[in-house]
Amino acid sequence: MNYALRIPDYYKQDLESLKGDTSINQFIINALAEKISALKTLDELEKRAKRGSRKHALDLLKNAPNV
Numbered sequence: 001m002n003y004a005l006r007i008p009d010y011y012k013q014d015l016e017s018l019k020g021d022t023s024i025n026q027f028i029i030n031a032l033a034e035k036i037s038a039l040k041t042l043d044e045l046e047k048r049a050k051r052g053s054r055k056h057a058l059d060l061l062k063n064a065p066n067v
Contacts, residue, residue, distance in 0.1 A: 005028070015027070
């Protein structure tokens with residue numbers, strides 16, 4: 001899959017300094033993968049939170065050691 005990206009000039013300096021030894025293409029792919037992962041994680045946590053119970057969580061905390 002190929003996409004032509006128009007990256008604003010004001011990102012150039014940050015992009016060049018942050019990418020290190022990797023290509024700009026690889027840097028963008030990694031950034032995209034991180035964003036997708038973060039969004040999927042957030043979605044999964046929201047689904048789990050809906051299934052959860054405040055009472056159950058508080059009961060678990062009552063049994064946790066006081067360190």
